[in-house]
Amino acid sequence: MTTGTADTATDARDTFPKLLAERARTSPGRPAYREKEYGIWQSHDWAHVAAEIRLFAAGLADLGFRRGDRLIVVGDNRPLLYWSMCAAQSLGGVPVPVYQDSVADELAYVVEHAGARFALAENQEQVDKLLEIQKKVPTLAVVMYQDPRGLRHYERLLSVEEVQQRGAKRLETTPDLVSSEVARGRGSDDAIMLYTSGTTGRPKGAVLSYDNLVWAAKAGADFDGLKEGDELLSYLPMAWVGDHIFSYAQCYVVGLVVNCPESAATVMTDLREIGPTYYFAPPRVLENLITQVTIRMEDAGFIKRRLFQYFMALARKVGPALLDGRPVSWLDRLLYGAGNLLIYGPLKNTLGMSRVRVAYTAGEAVGPEIFNFYRALGVNMKQLYGQTEASVFVTIHPNGEVFPDTVGKPVANVELRIAESGEVLYRSPGVFKEYFKNPQATTDTKTADGWVHTGDAGYLDERGHLRIIDRAKDVGKLNDGTLFAPKFIENKLKFFPHINEAVAFGHGRDFVAVFVNIDMVAVGDWAERRNIAYASYQELAARQEVYDLVQSEIERVNRDLAADPRMAGAQIRRFLILHKALDADDGELTRTNKVRRGFIGERYKSLVDALYGTARTAHIKVDVTFEDGRKGAIEGDVEIRDLAPHPGAGGAVPLRKAS
Known part of the structure; x- marks a missing residue:
């Protein structure tokens, strides 16, 4: 990108453009972003970032982008x-990451629903999709791109460099063009529109204000x-609210350094x-990492494998206590130190977690063994x-109160309430403004006094921690009255490395059955x-040996369910292994990999x-x-x-009689 001159900071810090101006003024040489290109990390300081954005x-202003416009x-x-x-x-517009x-078709829905006239694509793949949908969505007038590879003969496109060149010329005659628009911004303005995962229908565009996001970034x-x-x-995807808080809002509010990988293939x-100090991973990523470690250990030599097994058993016994500052015997401390030298340290380095001070997981339940x-x-x-x-x-x-069966305590200024139905409700300064063009959904989700219906069933335990049971709409009963919580059962199955996804059925039935x-x-x-x-996947999934493997793991889940008086009657009685992997492109998963x-x-x-x-x-x-778009x-x-x-x-009946 071409370099320009940063704007003068304004006093207020209630929007990200204002926070950017302040950081460029007070910390111009500190790194803000890094990007790996051709194997080399390129660093961008705050002064450079502010100039590029200006x-x-x-x-954009020269192209006709105005306050209230949306940028895909x-x-x-x-x-x-x-x-x-x-x-x-900076111009009072609203970005819409996809x-x-x-x-x-999914992209067309978002562009049309958002009423976007402008779009920026990373590369040819994304440009092709935008050009394909222009016939369906003629309001999309300006398509820009970052990576020019493969786009030489394309028409009616603008590169980022061309847009910036227009900007440089415009600033020669109107030097305060951007700074004057930044000064007009207020914390109550729309800052971002993020489309929800759409597990039950079309995604909804959640509008978040600067006040929402700045509060959330500070609170976290x-x-x-x-x-x-x-x-x-x-x-993680830029369209996901977690990435927007961690990689965007907290970058401006806190001054985090955001590192962008070269590609998805080079992430590890x-x-x-x-060696990040701050880390987030959804359970699926954490599970995949453990699967890779398990595979490597199974292929390792006898001595290495036995050392790993011994020291991991010790770590499970004393590691969490050491982390929480609880008392541990001097012998266990000594042995753990040896384990850190031989196993834990090298393993954390392999996982990229050697410097992590705090790590989060969210999105789905994570198995206690994995956690x-x-x-x-x-x-x-x-x-x-x-x-x-909720703006996340x-x-x-809290530190010292980490339990695998809970999701913690409310963040400061967050109020929790459990409805009579068991649904979790919350109220906070991070509560979204509205669903774009959907007042009915907004009213259904957010009460007049600011309480948000999560759609999740849960309760507060005696420690003041929140425990989530399942999606409220999914909790049901078997015909004999036994509680049926499908996600609870599915998550138990997914704790096994051989099971990637599961879908449980049972509401209004005589027994529970699952797809695997x-x-x-x-x-x-x-x-x-x-x-x-x-x-192929289909051939492997049909092997009798694989069925035997999956059956043994389902039987272990059934033993766990049998030990819970509330769930004992919800044991899995029949199962099958699907002949294909569930896929977001086929509408079976959301773009955040939630089961529809x-x-x-x-x-x-x-x-x-x-x-x-x-x-x-x-x-x-x-x-x-298929991956190439063919049907x-x-x-x-x-x-x-x-x-x-x-x-x-409890209450179990023979399967044939139930059928």
Whole structure:
């Protein structure tokens, strides 16, 4: 990008453009962003960032971008894309980041619904989607791009450099163009529009103000002592509210250094090189990392494997206590120190967590075994509970009060309330303004006095910690009255590295049945070490040995359920392994990888019916979208297996009688 001159700071700090101006004035040489290009980390200080944003904002203004306009931003995590959002905000506009793996129809919906006239794409892939939808959404007038590769012969496009050149010329005649617009901004203005995951229908555009986001950034930083210069790796989708808080809002409010990886394929390498002090990962990422460690240990030599097993057993016993400052015997401290030298330290370095001071996970429930694995290593892993509508933060684990079965205590100035129905409600300064163009949904979600319905069922325990049971709408009952919490069951299944996804059925039925997706990497490695041949996911999923493996893990879940008086009657009685992986491109998952339960129930109705019948196999054919966008179909026979309930199941009846 071309370099220009930064604007003079204004006194107020209630918007991100104003915070940017202050940082450029008070800390001009401190690093703000880094990006890895061709294997080399390039650093950008605050003075450079402010100058780049000023030029781009002036260029947008020259193109006709006005206060209230919306800018679509689509691509991987790149400093320039983050800067473009601040450029739009500098003019009183509203950035609308979109998931980079969205198909054209999903992108068209967001562009049309947002009424966006301007869009910035990272590369040719995203440009192609935008040009494809222009016929459907003619209001999209200006398409800009960052990476020129493959775009030489494209017409009616503007590169970022061209936009900045226009900005430089405009600033020659109107030098206060950007600074005057920045000064007009107020904390109550719309700052960002983020589209929710849409598990039950079309995504909704949640509008968040600067007041919402600045409060959230400060509240999260104060809770865990984040400070200027703390490092994080920005690798999660820019359209997700968590990334917007961690990689954008806290960057401006706290002064975090945001590091953008070279590509999705280099994230682990880049993570090790940066060694962030502040880290976030959804449970799926944490599970995948442990799966990789497990696979490596299974392939390791005898001595190395035994050392790992011994020291990890010790770590699980004393690691969390050491992390929380609780008393531990001198012998255990000594042994843990040896383990840190031989196992924990090298392992944390491999995982890129050697310098992590605080780490969060959220989005889905994380298994206690997975959660405790990281804390045993000495990683200060915590759970947080939040939503787009809350500007992320509702509850977090305080230091010294980290329990795997809770999501922590309310952040400062967050109020919690449990409705008679068991639904969790909250109120805070981070509560969103509205759903764009959807007043009914806004009224349904947010009460007149500011309480937000989360849609989650939960309760506050005796320690004051929030415990989430399931989505309120998904909690049901079996025909005998047994509580049925599908996500609770699904998460127990997904704690096993061989199970990637699960979908449970049971409300209004006589028993619980599940679909299972295997983890191709973990099960593939398991099969390879046993000389089990396969040529595809479908072939591997159908192997009897794989069914036996999954059945043994479901039986372990049933033993856990049998030990819980509330859930003993909800043991899994029948299951099948789907012949294809659930995919967001097929509408089965959201872009944040949440199961769209209702859609799956309809799409695979014949398999659901077969689970509740007497058949041992079922045939299925479904349309699919391949990675290159082509359409096709996958069909095959899937086996259905019965399971005996574990002793202690309350109210359990023989399966055949139930059927």
